[in-house]
Amino acid sequence: MVGEPGSQEEKKRVADGKRRAILLDFDHTLFDTDRFFWVDLKSAFARFGVPDEAWESSYEAIWPSGYSLVKHLDGLAGLGAIRGPDIRKAMLAAFDADFSDLRRYLFPDVPGFLKAARERGFDLILLSFGDPAWQSYKVQASRIAPLFGEIVYTAKQHGKAEPAEDFGKHYMALHVIDNNPADLDAMKARNSRLQTHLICRAEPSSVEGADPKVRDRFREAARYLTIPSRLSHHRCRSLDEVSL
Ligand SMILES: [Mg+2]
Secondary structure (H helix, E strand, C coil): CCCCCCCHHHHHHHHCCCCEEEEECCECCCECHHHHHHHHHHHHHHCCCCCHHHHHHHHHHHHHHCCCHHHHHHHHHHCCCCCCHHHHHHHHHHHHHHHCCCHHHECCCHHHHHHHHHHCCCEEEEEEECCHHHHHHHHHHCCCHHHCCEEEEECCCCCCHHHHHHHHHCCCEEEEEECCHHHHHHHHHHCCCCEEEEECCCCHHHHCCCCHHHHHHCCCHHHHHHCCCCCCCEEECCHHHCCC
């Protein structure tokens, strides 16, 4: 996070006030969360005989207090969908083998965009909403953490506006890229100088599909299509459309 006023870190930032930065969201912006979570992770549970309905209802029950795999397994055990410690142990081992490297869930344009931005002198900041331990697992397993000068996780709904305002004070120019119009509105409302980019990775044609498997493919990303934005943001479908 930004240093306390008067700290060494703060002085350095003020001295560096001519730099430019990009503030990036993680889920549905850099990372294909729907394919990871709603398609592949759900299928991995299903291979152990967990019914989709139990998987979803236990997920809905735990996520407000912060998601974790262990909590999800506990919830499923409570519903009788997982029987016995051996199965639970086998599931954890299988998940560890399948999901310790998540680089395949980064959208294809991500590595090139981050590299090019750094080469052009931009500082990269990751600002991600969600349970910090769960978000950190996904970011670390995606192997992109070393590219970011700062990584901030907030578990507070609409909690991005405050850190974005802080960062805005220390940069000559600050781009923000996010898939959530409400978060972009909140950030821009505090700092009209932000260059905001609303990215939509969902295929609108697939969203309406009646097949539940197709719906899951863009399950969360599609919800953001229904959120109106009050302020104006540059709309794009890929990072290649973000001109720096
Ligand atoms: Mg997001």
